[in-house]
Amino acid sequence: xxxxxxxxxxxxxxxxxxxxxxxxxxxxxxxxxxxxxxxxxxxxxxxxxxxxxxxxxxxxxxxxxxxxxxxxxxxxxxxxxxxxxxxxxxxxxxxxxxxxxxxxxxxxxxxxxxxxxxxxxxxxxxxxxxxxxxxxxxxxxxxxxxxxxxxxxxxxxxxxxxxxxxxxxxxxxxxxxxxxxxxxxxxxxxxxxxxxxxxxxxxxxxxxxxxxxxxxxxxxxxxxxxxxxxxxxxxxxxxxxxxxxxxxxxxxxxxxxxxxxxxxxxxxxxxxxxxxxxxxxxxxx
Ligand code: ASP
Numbered sequence: 001x002x003x004x005x006x007x008x009x010x011x012x013x014x015x016x017x018x019x020x021x022x023x024x025x026x027x028x029x030x031x032x033x034x035x036x037x038x039x040x041x042x043x044x045x046x047x048x049x050x051x052x053x054x055x056x057x058x059x060x061x062x063x064x065x066x067x068x069x070x071x072x073x074x075x076x077x078x079x080x081x082x083x084x085x086x087x088x089x090x091x092x093x094x095x096x097x098x099x100x101x102x103x104x105x106x107x108x109x110x111x112x113x114x115x116x117x118x119x120x121x122x123x124x125x126x127x128x129x130x131x132x133x134x135x136x137x138x139x140x141x142x143x144x145x146x147x148x149x150x151x152x153x154x155x156x157x158x159x160x161x162x163x164x165x166x167x168x169x170x171x172x173x174x175x176x177x178x179x180x181x182x183x184x185x186x187x188x189x190x191x192x193x194x195x196x197x198x199x200x201x202x203x204x205x206x207x208x209x210x211x212x213x214x215x216x217x218x219x220x221x222x223x224x225x226x227x228x229x230x231x232x233x234x235x236x237x238x239x240x241x242x243x244x245x246x247x248x249x250x251x252x253x254x255x256x257x258x259x260x261x262x263x264x265x266x267x268x269x270x271x272x273x274x275x276x277x278x279x280x281x282x283x284x285x
């Protein structure tokens with residue numbers, strides 16, 4: 001297989017954004033490093049407010065923004081959970097992998113690490129995020145909410161206003177110079193409580209990478225974690241066509257789900273709703 005990089009803009013992202021993702025893939029593609037390629041591509045998507053990662057991340061029910069991100073290679077893993085007030089969570093996940101003896105850093109400790117490493121204070125909030133939260137809050141208070149189990153569970157917890165104290169995931173996989181890498185970054189899946197953790201920073205759930213390939217997922221993190229989706233896909237690599245594996249694993253999902261994956265023979269993606277993807281290889285340019 002030629003050196004390749006594949007990106008996604010989150011399940012539910014408009015397919016018309018695929019042209020933009022291809023541009024990002026082209027810019028980020030580094031013919032020598034799969035890790036650099038996936039991280040650089042994810043940084044570009046984090047910096048684009050269209051996507052629910054970095055700038056443009058969705059707000060929690062209390063109005064705060066907490067972001068999760070991860071990177072994985074065949075030998076290393078790093079992730080951050082619930083980080084606030086930094087611009088590029090995926091860079092911090094890379095630093096966790098490369099500069100600390102740990103694999104996962106969360107909350108204020110992750111933030112302290114970021115500041116120690118020189119990450120500037122940054123507010124990822126956007127008008128899009130504020131509008132989106134307002135929409136979610138009015139949905140939560142409507143009868144429509146009763147049709148959606150995610151909303152119903154939150155409503156059952158009591159007066160949602162008590163949660164209101166002061167208040168489209170991206171991913172990349174690559175196979176370059178004989179090595180696989182994966183990266184993912186998200187503002188989470190709304191509606192969500194402060195402190196909620198999705199699949200993205202959990203190895204095997206929202207991201208997995210090994211000698212057979214690299215896999216990244218998007219969708220409701222809770223369901224993805226229950227299925228340990230990415231390692232489940234990874235374990236089947238080599239047993240049948242990659243596209244068949246993705247479709248098969250995702251078909252049992254009730255909620256929206258998307259997957260991108262790459263192995264030594266090629267790449268594939270699958271989503272139950274529209275999903276923007278961008279691909280580049282040393283062959284196609
Ligand atoms: N999987 C992400 C999460 O649950 C959200 C997404 O893929 O859009 O945090």
